[in-house]
Amino acid sequence: xxxxxxxxxxxxxxxxxxxxxxxxxxxxxxxxxxxxxxxxxxxxxxxxxxxxxxxxxxxxxxxxxxxxxxxxxxxxxxxxxxxxxxxxxxxxxxxxxxxxxxxxxxxxxxxxxxxxxxxxxxxxxxxxxxxxxxxxxxxxxxxxxxxxxxxxxxxxxxxxxxxxxxxxxxxxxxxxxxxxxxxxxxxxxxxxxxxxxxxxxxxxxxxxxxxxxxxxxxxxxxxxxxxxxxxxxxxxxxxxxxxxxxxxxxxxxxxxxxxxxxxxxxxxxxxxxxxxxxxxxxxxxxxxxxxxxxxxxxxxxxxxxxxxxxxxxxxxxxxxxxxxxxxxxx
Amino acid sequence: xxxxxxxxxxxxxxxxxxxxxxxxxxxxxxxxxxxxxxxxxxxxxxxxxxxxxxxxxxxxxxxxxxxxxxxxxxxxxxxxxxxxxxxxxxxxxxxxxxxxxxxxxxxxxxxxxxxxxxxxxxxxxxxxxxxxxxxxxxxxxxxxxxxxxxxxxxxxxxxxxxxxxxxxxxxxxxxxxxxxxxxxxxxxxxxxxxxxxxxxxxxxxxxxxxxxxxxxxxxxxxxxxxxxxxxxxxxxxxxxxxxxxxxxxxxxxxxxxxxxxxxxxxxxxxxxxxxxxxxxxxxxxxxxxxxxxxxxxxxxxxxxxxxxxxxxxxxxxxxxxxxxxxxxxxxxxx
Ligand SMILES: Nc1ncnc2c1ncn2[C@@H]1O[C@H](COP(=O)(O)OP(=O)(O)O)[C@@H](O)[C@H]1O
Ligand SMILES: Nc1ncnc2c1ncn2[C@@H]1O[C@H](COP(=O)(O)OP(=O)(O)O)[C@@H](O)[C@H]1O
Ligand code: SF4
Ligand SMILES: [Mg+2]
Ligand SMILES: [Mg+2]
Numbered sequence: 001x002x003x004x005x006x007x008x009x010x011x012x013x014x015x016x017x018x019x020x021x022x023x024x025x026x027x028x029x030x031x032x033x034x035x036x037x038x039x040x041x042x043x044x045x046x047x048x049x050x051x052x053x054x055x056x057x058x059x060x061x062x063x064x065x066x067x068x069x070x071x072x073x074x075x076x077x078x079x080x081x082x083x084x085x086x087x088x089x090x091x092x093x094x095x096x097x098x099x100x101x102x103x104x105x106x107x108x109x110x111x112x113x114x115x116x117x118x119x120x121x122x123x124x125x126x127x128x129x130x131x132x133x134x135x136x137x138x139x140x141x142x143x144x145x146x147x148x149x150x151x152x153x154x155x156x157x158x159x160x161x162x163x164x165x166x167x168x169x170x171x172x173x174x175x176x177x178x179x180x181x182x183x184x185x186x187x188x189x190x191x192x193x194x195x196x197x198x199x200x201x202x203x204x205x206x207x208x209x210x211x212x213x214x215x216x217x218x219x220x221x222x223x224x225x226x227x228x229x230x231x232x233x234x235x236x237x238x239x240x241x242x243x244x245x246x247x248x249x250x251x252x253x254x255x256x257x258x259x260x261x262x263x264x265x266x267x268x269x270x271x272x273x274x275x276x277x278x279x280x281x282x283x284x285x286x287x288x289x290x291x292x293x294x295x296x297x298x299x300x301x302x303x304x305x306x307x308x309x310x311x312x313x314x315x316x317x318x319x320x321x322x323x324x325x326x327x328x329x330x
Numbered sequence: 331x332x333x334x335x336x337x338x339x340x341x342x343x344x345x346x347x348x349x350x351x352x353x354x355x356x357x358x359x360x361x362x363x364x365x366x367x368x369x370x371x372x373x374x375x376x377x378x379x380x381x382x383x384x385x386x387x388x389x390x391x392x393x394x395x396x397x398x399x400x401x402x403x404x405x406x407x408x409x410x411x412x413x414x415x416x417x418x419x420x421x422x423x424x425x426x427x428x429x430x431x432x433x434x435x436x437x438x439x440x441x442x443x444x445x446x447x448x449x450x451x452x453x454x455x456x457x458x459x460x461x462x463x464x465x466x467x468x469x470x471x472x473x474x475x476x477x478x479x480x481x482x483x484x485x486x487x488x489x490x491x492x493x494x495x496x497x498x499x500x501x502x503x504x505x506x507x508x509x510x511x512x513x514x515x516x517x518x519x520x521x522x523x524x525x526x527x528x529x530x531x532x533x534x535x536x537x538x539x540x541x542x543x544x545x546x547x548x549x550x551x552x553x554x555x556x557x558x559x560x561x562x563x564x565x566x567x568x569x570x571x572x573x574x575x576x577x578x579x580x581x582x583x584x585x586x587x588x589x590x591x592x593x594x595x596x597x598x599x600x601x602x603x604x605x606x607x608x609x610x611x612x613x614x615x616x617x618x619x620x621x622x623x624x625x626x627x628x629x630x631x632x633x634x635x636x637x638x639x640x641x642x643x644x645x646x647x648x649x650x651x652x653x654x655x656x657x658x659x660x661x662x663x664x
Contacts, residue, residue: 048520188375189546190587190604190605193602193603193604196592197602204598215520217520221592221594222602223592245594255521256520259523260520261523261552261553263548263549263552263576265553265572266577276528279525
């Protein structure tokens with residue numbers, strides 16, 4: 001059963017301009033997406049820069065306002081309620097946490113790690129100072145760090161250590177969902193490996209769910225159970241990891257997957273031929289996969305565990321196309 | 331039989347940065363050759379000295395705070411001996427450069443046409459009309475659509491991928507025999523990266539130039555390189571043809587890196603390989619003994635040479651590790 005549901009979420013940012021600084025238009029950063037999050041699972045959210053991934057995460061956590069659509073937490077409508085102090089939203093605030101590409105950007109540089117980590121604990125639990133200290137040490141240990149680290153300041157750590165502290169802090173409120181926005185994108189390969197391993201260990205230990213946001217398809221494949229591919233504020237394809245990677249249906253997904261560098265230099269030529277074939281197919285068929293305004297179609301069920309945004313099949317589809325074409329030319 | 335000289339030959343290059351009165355080497359005894367018609371990838375994690383190596387070859391260091399030793403031989407000249415004026419002629423004319431951030435290498439106040447034509451003006455004696463033809467030819471070569479229009483644009487009016495194409499056009503302007511590209515696709519989305527890498531491989535095919543491609547991304551290496559040099563803490567630790575490196579990596583660092591690439595999981599307990607410890611800063615880097623020793627503590631100290639040299643695995647495959655024949659990871663059988 002899903003404990004968090006996102007229904008037809010839209011986040012449109014106003015673009016202001018002109019002499020009077022009036023709203024001239026909107027960026028449809030997120031334009032109608034649905035998500036159901038079950039406990040203990042990892043949901044990968046992939047797409048190129050600007051596709052709307054971060055906006056989804058921030059809106060779920062309440063850092064951006066939903067323009068329309070709803071977010072339900074354990075059945076309660078919590079849309080735009082993250083700042084609310086009302087008791088009925090307390091669980092949602094505690095249970096959903098987010099970490100960013102640079103975890104320490106959200107930490108006060110003048111505070112020691114123990115104070116940084118104690119903050120969420122004090123907000124949600126009545127720990128004594130002794131309990132707080134023990135809990136901080138415990139969390140640091142889980143991400144492979146020494147208890148002494150709690151007396152240092154954020155800048156005294158390397159990038160990989162800071163991301164691990166970020167994960168530890170997100171875990172401090174004992175959440176059910178962590179939204180991780182490009183948590184390893186700034187890290188070297190070997191350091192990334194360490195952070196990803198710890199994230200998976202913590203998940204097993206606490207039964208956490210992740211919404212794992214990344215532009216890196218390899219990392220997402222490694223981490224996720226389910227995946228959504230995002231383009232222009234909408235999902236072009238959504239489903240199990242196997243469905244997306246082994247049987248992609250949308251031309252945009254195919255294009256993205258074929259562009260991942262192949263780690264085997266001996267198949268380089270074949271890989272390049274395939275990539276360029278898909279690229280040509282994309283150029284030729286793009287209009288088939290997007291509506292006349294370039295908008296991604298609504299998702300349709302393709303298989304049990306697989307949704308694809310395909311052109312709706314209508315009996316008079318060809319007729320409609322005619323209309324659109326002539327309309328465009330006149 | 332006369333021995334053919336390599337296109338570019340780097341001999342025992344050391345580049346030290348000044349910290350107070352002491353220089354610490356960020357590039358620490360690198361020897362490499364680049365041939366015509368090849369892409370040599372230099373791969374390693376951040377801080378290992380890749381960019382310092384590139385800027386040392388290009389003579390772009392501030393001499394007050396940098397100490398450079400060794401040789402960079404190009405056409406029988408040691409570039410490191412050149413004065414600024416001569417170096418300027420070599421840059422752009424003989425060696426083209428492509429950096430990670432295309433916006434940083436373009437002038438925001440100049441149209442694309444002016445930036446490319448300025449590169450031509452500086453290094454050749456084409457007239458206005460010939461120059462315009464050459465600019466168009468270059469924009470076509472790097473796959474820019476509607477070049478007549480695009481060349482009137484300013485950098486901020488183009489996407490990241492288009493800007494990097496312009497930077498490549500500028501680097502190619504004078505048909506340089508050597509191209510140095512430092513993380514040219516790191517800031518780009520994966521589909522654009524694929525296009526830019528294809529472009530670089532095509533250019534290399536067409537022009538026969540030698541390209542040094544610097545990257546932290548093993549996928550980029552696998553897709554483009556002919557030969558690979560793996561760098562760790564200022565040194566080359568392994569060098570091999572690309573197929574050989576991926577099929578038969580020998581240095582513990584190379585093997586560790588390949589093992590930490592995210593892959594599809596094989597069961598609940600499957601974990602990525604992690605390297606012990608961290609890379610020390612320049613000032614703290616041990617200058618004696620194998621640089622990688624602190625990161626493989628399970629190998630006894632007596633097992634390695636005082637300062638491991640490059641050992642030959644096969645004629646084109648070299649590895650800086652005493653124990654390459656029977657190295658094993660922790661918990662792994664020998
Ligand atoms: N605060 C904002 N105001 C206006 N536009 C924004 C704002 N934040 C993001 N955008 C725009 O919304 C789109 C989606 O951005 P984002 O969610 O950051 O994408 P991603 O994380 O996939 O790179 C982009 O076009 C971006 O420029
Ligand atoms: N101008 C400089 N002054 C002092 N130290 C520097 C300077 N440039 C680079 N370094 C140091 O030299 C080392 C190598 O850096 P760099 O060549 O940029 O590595 P890479 O490109 O492989 O990431 C790093 O430890 C870096 O901090
Ligand atoms: S020489 Fe020894 S310390 Fe150095 S890489 Fe090889 S096994 Fe490790
Ligand atoms: Mg983002
Ligand atoms: Mg660099």
